Amino acid sequence: MTIHIVGLGQNPENIPDNSRTLIDMAQVLCATQDDLACFDDHPAEKIPLDAPIDEVCAQLSARQSDGLEVVVLTGGDPLFFGIAEALVDRLGADETRVHPGVTIVQTAAARLRIPWQDVRTVSLGGQDDNQPLFSALLQSRWVAVYTDARNIPSAIAQSILDKSGDTHRMWVLEDLEDDRERIDRYTLGEARKKSFSPRSIVMLERVAQPEVPLGLGTPDDLFMRETGLITKGPARAVAIAALRLRPESVLWDLGAGCGALGIEASSVAYNGRVFCVEKNANRVAMIRENIRRTGAYLAEIVHGTMPGCLPDLPDPDRVFIGGGLTQDADTLLGVVCARLRPGGRLVAHAVLLDTLTRARQILDECDWPYSVTLIQAGESAPLAGDLRIAAHNPVFALIADKPDA
Known part of the structure; x- marks a missing residue:
């Protein structure tokens, strides 16, 4: 005998005739207490769907083995945020048949x-x-x-x-x-x-678009920021490319500053999580304003000092360190190396040679493969009726992969 899983839509009185016939012929009805209440007068045995699903499936299988007509009732459509997936998984596709209902x-x-x-x-x-x-x-x-x-x-x-x-x-x-x-x-x-x-x-x-369109390549001057405290556009582009973000990525943006990198990254990791971690209260306020301006709903602010504020965050598969390495690289990188998921990727920016050297030593001790990319960019600025190229500070991008094992 086949176990029938019937969608009741939004009102059991409006279900199709074929579903009504199945319910009328049922010898066993299984549903939540609220749905069973709609069938108080039905002579079938009633099995509440409120118990643990494995116990319910065991009872349904037993009734099926006894040759009884078993019908499971569920509001809406059984396969649209419904119970049918779990029932089919446990009872078997060959033992079940799903009858759709109108979803809410x-x-x-x-x-x-x-x-x-x-x-x-x-x-x-x-x-x-x-x-x-x-x-x-x-x-x-x-x-x-x-x-x-x-x-x-x-x-x-x-x-x-x-x-x-x-x-x-x-x-x-x-x-x-x-x-x-x-x-x-x-x-x-x-x-x-x-x-x-x-x-x-x-x-x-x-009904309204954000003030600043969310996406890659947002001009620096559209972010609220402290003077000079932003991962500038060219360095931001290299970092986001190096992170190799996926739609479901979980990213930590550590020492987020005004949040520019995390905000842009959220347009790529749109099914994931993006955490902008910053200790300075004024910068946190700027991140919040930049999220509002861009509609970067996924970007979440973590206001605290690293690494003490990190334990409650989910393990990342991508980490960007834009600030914080200069003070205690050993402690911060130790936490990041421990928490980063196997196969994950770390991108850390360093301006000082000593910071880069110490970070490399830590990765060598962890036996992680890494590379270093020097980002040396400049942009045009007016001079004497023409243009000159104003150089940005060079930045070392340290790119490391955590081994799968």
């Missing part, structure tokens, strides 16, 4: 009359941070957000305001396909002050 995102898009093939969808259920949301905001004009008791619409609105200002409008769709259905559009400032039904989905629409 599909219903929300229909209510707003927008095409939903380009809507990025994020589930914040059980999430401790908003990284998936910020990643989606970087990549799409429309973002749908599944909420939960912690990640409520007002909290989502506040988190976006904290990053980039009032760049989006928020549609909150409450109790869809219910008598209490309500749909309203808010500014983020309005939404952060309101309360909504627990059964809500958020649709975010970008």
Whole structure:
């Protein structure tokens, strides 16, 4: 006998006839307590889906072996942020059949009359941070957000305001396909002050572009910074290229200054994490302003002294050190070498020869392969009605790879 996994959509009364027939014929119904409550009058044995999934699957397999008709019910669509993936994985693809339902995102898009093939969808259920949301905001004009008791619409609105200002409008769709259905559009400032039904989905629409387009090659003068305290454009370009970032990379930008490198890097590591670590409070304020200007949602500020502020960060697979090596290279590099994931890459900038020499000694002791690139750049400046080339300070880029083993 096949175990049927049936999507109930947003309202069990609106499911297709073929799904209704399967439910009517079921001898065993498995669903959450809320969904089972919709079938109180059904004579089938009821198995709550609230227990650990392995225990539930063991019960379903036993009923299937007894030759009973088993149907699992799930809200929305079983394979769209649903339980079907876990059930198929444990019960086997040959033992299961999935019957689709209408997702809440599909219903929300229909209510707003927008095409939903380009809507990025994020589930914040059980999430401790908003990284998936910020990643989606970087990549799409429309973002749908599944909420939960912690990640409520007002909290989502506040988190976006904290990053980039009032760049989006928020549609909150409450109790869809219910008598209490309500749909309203808010500014983020309005939404952060309101309360909504627990059964809500958020649709975010970008209505304003950032002041500074986020991407590689941003001119230095578009970043708020202290005079001279920025990894200049040519050196920044070499460093980002040397880091070999991937979309899912976790990057530590240590001694971030105004955050220029980490902010630009976030446009490449758009499915990853970018941490800008800086101890100076004035520079931290500048990083925050530069994040707001560029809409670099992924860039996260860590205000603290290295290496003491690093233990709570996730292990990186890319590390850039733009500042901090001159004071205690041994301690900082020791922590970085220990925390960098196997196969990861370190790029450190040094201006002083002694700093470069000590850093090389540490990498030699670790037996890491490395190379050194001298960055000697200049840019045009006016002189006597013509142009001259004003040289930047030379920078040594130390590029090292942590062995896989």
